[in-house]
Amino acid sequence: MNGAVPGHALTLERLTKRYGGFTAVVDASLTVEQGQFLTLLGPSGSGKTTILMMIAGFVAPSEGRILLDGRDITVLPPEKREFGMVFQGYALFPHMTVAENIAFPLRVRGLARADRDARVRATLDLVQLTQFAERRPTQLSGGQQQRVALARALVFDPALLLLDEPLSALDKKLRAELQEELKTLHRRIGRTFVNVTHDQEEAMSLSDRVAILNHGKLVQMGGPVELYERPRTRFVADFLGKSNMISARVAEARQGGAVLTAGGTRLVQAMDGARAGEAVLLSLRPERITVLTAGETAENVVDGRIASAAFLGAGHSVTVETADLGRLRVTIPTWQASVAPEEGVPLRLGWSADAAAPVADDEDA
Amino acid sequence: MRERVRSPEGGGGEATEHRRRESAAPSSKAARASGNAGWWMLILPAFLLMTGFYIAPILQVLAISVTEPTVGLDNYERLLTNAGVQRAIVTTLRIGIITTAIALFLGYALSYVIALASPRAQRWWLLGVLVPLWISVLVRAFAWVTLLRRQGLVNEGLRSLGAIDAPLELVWNEFGIVVGMVHYMVPYAVLPMLASMREIDPRLLAAARGLGASRFTAFSRIFLPLSTPGLIAAGVLVFIFSLGFYITPAILGGGKTLMAAEWIKIQILDIVRWGMGTMLATVLVVAILVTLAIFSRVVNLKRVFGAGA
Incomplete structure (x- = not known):
């Protein structure tokens, strides 16, 4: 023993x-x-x-x-x-x-x-x-x-x-x-x-x-x-915690990354072996997204409006409606939220190039 | 007259009555507790039926046994002095014990197979076990006679295979009686044992093997102890039923082996000694009640007969 x-x-x-x-x-x-x-x-x-x-x-x-x-x-x-x-x-x-x-x-x-x-x-x-x-x-x-x-x-x-x-x-x-x-x-x-x-x-x-x-x-x-x-796959991303799924297309392949487009929004994403024109699925964790205040910026920036919000104690779980990326789920730590998020409030969201992970789309159910 | 002796061979009536009494007991107790007379009215017909056709005749039997031919316990004294009644009792007990042992062994093996079978297979197995219950005991007894007699299928088959020279004495003796009774009793042994085996979580056997027990050890240390209540219940049930067998011993015993029920019939119908006949009938009823009383202290009767846990 x-x-x-x-x-x-x-x-x-x-x-x-x-x-x-x-x-x-x-x-x-x-x-x-x-x-x-x-x-x-x-x-x-x-x-x-x-x-x-x-x-x-x-x-x-x-x-x-x-x-x-x-x-x-x-x-x-x-x-x-x-x-x-x-x-x-x-x-x-x-x-x-x-x-x-x-x-x-x-x-x-x-x-x-x-x-x-x-x-x-x-x-x-x-x-x-x-x-x-x-x-x-x-x-x-x-x-x-x-x-x-x-x-x-x-x-x-x-x-x-x-x-x-x-x-x-x-x-x-x-x-x-x-x-x-x-x-x-x-x-x-x-x-x-x-x-x-x-x-x-x-x-x-x-x-x-x-x-x-x-x-x-x-x-x-x-x-x-x-x-x-x-x-590595959409299933894993979904099964382990919550994840936002973003469908995009490679506009330009760069060294160790790519510029993607999703509707009219341009995104930069760290990834290997991207080829221009290829479809890409990204998994973005809600806690990797930050709410940008005026003057702040990030590698990826998206504007939206709060569709719904729930207070979970340690943080707020907020769903943000965006024009090109659909609904994004965002977790805002309580200590960072100056005011309680409310429906209809406009927000600017940002995340870094390595925040999301490209995944294979294996969702078959 | 036959109903006075507790015999299962009267058909399903005995078994249903048994169950009815088991399930009626708790509900009547509840009625008394709540003091609701309405509930009493509901069970009144059943109560009257039981009193009129079941309890009253039994009391009458009891009465005759102490009044004929003279008032007193003379008939019961014969238990100690009369060799004929003693022989009938000993024969009944011996055949009852042998039948119970064999029926339990076969029934246990059968229940074990059924309990561990797939649900689909279980249904077929159960059907196979229950179908014999629907066939008249007379038909079954005569079927055994045709199989076991000197020119029967078994003897002829063995002789044509060269296994025997002279036909074996398979019927019109205790052997034949035991064969017929075991055949009758196996389903009654299977049902309580199967009920208790079904409550055993099959994962326990897997757990035992995962912890290093062989198949046999898993069975003897886990399955057997957990199915013992069912085994005891089946044993008591089969033994009690065996005491009252009438038709099977009469046909397969060929009149040479007298068991209690047939002995009673002879006393009452042939010799017309009502006192002696009813005396042994009373002894049987008391013996059965005493067995049940002892047994109910060991195992929960209600669970044995499936009246809700």
Whole structure:
């Protein structure tokens, strides 16, 4: 339980799963490095759970291989993989106490009683549940149940910890708390974690790496900041937070950038390999847009009028109607807004050349 | 007369009555709590029907057993002295226990397969389990006779395969009775067990295997303990029903093996000793009530019979 057992690296090679005529996962390849926290993120039906079930060994891939530290484990049954797993809804054994639940993986491995008890106690300690050892799972709160499930999955020093929507059953506040705990736990034990979720905030706050899936395909994988700032496709930009989509055309390609036109508005955008006349789709985050005061200027400037505004505490979420770019969503930090934004007020918006990211238009739904 | 002995072979009536009583109990309690006389009027017809056709005859049976031929407990004394009645009781218990054991084993395996099947497959399996319930017990008993008799399909088949030289004695003995009774009881074993297995989250089995348990360990440590309430319920249900079997033992036993119900019929119709017949009938009813009373302390009866959790 102290990082003496290093994490293990997991590689998926061209993993595909078909159910009859339906393809749940197509050609997914990725690598999780030792000790990394990877999250598979996607909407429901994106194939993320199928991938996790294939890693766990409950679902046999139609094609492709699964490697643990380079060793092929594709056909190994789940009980031989030595992976800990936290199931959606936790799947705690209702006829056993908390301590018995946690002892279960040790019991099936035939550990001596004294050894077993010591490890169960240490793990109970790790998740701060010592005083609940003799309770039944049904007598615990959702958060406590989640910690029991974690303890049960970690007690036998698994090569990998798999988490299937571990926080989805909890309310928002508790979720934030447990996110923090999970992160601390991951750092403390240095094990490799693979998490599945449809919650983008959870994915970004927990993970070292996030793999975004849509319709069974791995769309983009990277660190949370990279994915948020440099989405490669419209789907990623939309799925990770909010984004304004701007359709434009390249008027003039320059070194490391381009001049674009959208209707009558000229925009400058940092990008590689632009060709004149080509259509470009830009993803512009609402918080990258600033409201320009008189005399201020920016590389890109657009005039508009407030169509609607909402106060969110930390900031105002404002929708601005523009002539050429349609409606732009803008986030104004509260401390910067001198007066509360109101409908009909004219605004001048500005952003830098590297604020937006060109994305591929993969929106098919 | 037969209805006085608790026998499932009278058709579906017994089972429905059972269920009706289970579900009527909580609602009548609620009515008393609210003191609403209107609700009482609603269940009055059912109450009168039950009293007139069910409870009154049972009380009459009880009365005859202590009044014929003389007032007193003479008939019950025979339980200790009469070898004939003792043999009937022992035979009934033995066949009941064997039938219960086999029906539970087969029923458990069947329920396990059904519980883990896809919803579509489950419907077909259930149909297969329930269809025998709609076929008359007489037809089924005679069907077993044609299959199991000396020139029956089983013996002829085995002989043509060269497996046996002389036909096996498969019917008109306890073996035949047990075959017929198990066949009758398996659906009754399946239903309560299936109900309790369906409440088991299938993810628990996956979780057990993910944590390192083999298929067998996952079954024995997780599934079996969680389905035990259903197993106990089915055991009690099947055992109680087995005590009252009449037609199946009469046909497949060939008159050589006497179980309680047939013994009672002989006492009443053939020897015309009403006192003895009703005495054993009363003993059976009391035995069943005692079993249920013990059982209800162990398992929640309402859940067993599916009357809302």
